[in-house]
Amino acid sequence: MNPTIKDVAKQANVSIATVSRVLHNLGGYSDKTKQRVNQTIKELKYQPNAIARGLINKRTQTIGVLFPDVSSAFSSDLLYGIDGFVHNRNYSVMVCNTAQDGKRTLKYLQLLREKQVDGIIFIFSSEVLKKEYYDMLESMNIPVVLISSQTDFAKVPYVKVDDYQAAYDAVDYLLTKGHSKIAMISGTKGDPIAGTPRVEGYRKALEAHGIAFESRYLVYGDFLYESGSRAMEVILQEAPEVTAVFAANDEMAIGALSSVTKQGLNVPGDISIMGYDDLRLARMVNPPLTTVRQPLYDIGMIASEKLISMIESGEPAKSQICAHSIVERHTVRAII
Structure with missing residues (x-):
């Protein structure tokens, strides 16, 4: 029989709530307690039940990320930042390739609705948030953050450079x-x-x-x-x-x-x-x-931070323009 959170709490001599807080990196316990709980989890080979967690907090701890081209270097640099942040907050990422013309976008939005993701990051390298997309997002009633695009829809913050x-x-x-x-x-x-x-x-x-x-x-x-x-x-x-x-x-x-x-x-x-x-x-x-x-890695992290904050607090987030810079290497010469 698979060990439960109750088994972990009993062996570690802590409450179930403390085990839950350790699993979610919420704090409120000493480093010694955290080490003891993690060691017990390892010894018992305890695997948290994502479905059970979802029933408790009404979340799946999953976000959807929509890219126009998942194979591009631009997308991979952004995804590196997104995944780095959400992983540390115990969320998982579901990546969807909408294609350059966005022809798969509605299909993937429907899929993300069925998977009951907690929020969505939309990467538009050369497209705006169409009203048909916004209407479906509104019906899903989950927060959304745009990357490399902007919109007049007040509820949707964006992260980009100028x-x-x-x-x-x-x-x-x-x-x-x-x-x-x-x-x-x-x-x-x-x-x-x-x-x-x-x-x-x-x-x-x-x-x-x-x-x-x-x-x-x-x-x-x-x-x-x-x-x-x-x-x-x-x-x-x-x-x-x-x-x-x-x-x-x-x-x-x-x-x-x-x-x-x-x-x-x-x-x-x-x-x-x-x-x-x-x-x-x-x-x-x-x-x-x-x-x-x-700063693509940073943009991915900032967008993820805004999205998870919106998911967990229910409060809106502000759009952000990130700083750009000139990187001098060896393909430009000065003309005297």
């Missing part, structure tokens, strides 16, 4: 290095989250330095490696005078770097390249990529 300002600062950095012929590889045209704001930041930084915007210097991709490579080929062919390229994410920047190398050119000797995100891949490529850093 995309406009981050792009502005990236281009301003290139300008201070002496570059004036700067091209941009943008994400999806018309994307209101990671597309348009970053393009506006690019244009405003040029304007602030008295440099006219050249439409042929702006090429659109889709945030994937292959589109960055193709966009760089277009820039090299249509605007060979360009001395620097700012890409709207690291994956496209790395694609651009690959194209330059295939053309027999040197980065940064012949052309400088700057990315956006500071993925782990950015420091693994050769040469290591200069980029704008989004």
Whole structure:
């Protein structure tokens, strides 16, 4: 017969409530008591019953996380932060891949409803929270936090960087290095989250330095490696005078770097390249990529903290804009 929480409490000579508090890291006991309870749990090979816990506190200790692409480096860096925080709070994560166009989103929301998750983290790298999603979330009556997006729905907080300002600062950095012929590889045209704001930041930084915007210097991709490579080929062919390229994410920047190398050119000797995100891949490529850093791990942790606070307190949380920074590596040179 499997040991119960009563068995643990009896052998450890503590109350059932104390065992429960140790299991949930709630405090209110000494380190000696915690060690004794944990040792007893180990000796008895006690396994907490998640279903029983759920009946007591009306929770499953599970959160849903929806990504547009679970295989991307962007998603994995965020998930690392999310999982690190929720694990320490005794929650589990259920990851769903909604696909780039969001065609699976409603299907997965229904699945998360059936699994009775306690809350949801929505990652939108290039999409807004549609009303049809919000309506289903409202019917589920659970808290939601957005990452890398924002919304006018008052009940839904978000955690992100200021995309406009981050792009502005990236281009301003290139300008201070002496570059004036700067091209941009943008994400999806018309994307209101990671597309348009970053393009506006690019244009405003040029304007602030008295440099006219050249439409042929702006090429659109889709945030994937292959589109960055193709966009760089277009820039090299249509605007060979360009001395620097700012890409709207690291994956496209790395694609651009690959194209330059295939053309027999040197980065940064012949052309400088700057990315956006500071993925782990950015420091693994050769040469290591200069980029704008989004603190993705921290963003994942902050979003998780807000969500669990909403779950456990029933109180709303505020949105948060996280600080970005320029990470200098070896793909940008100064022009004398």
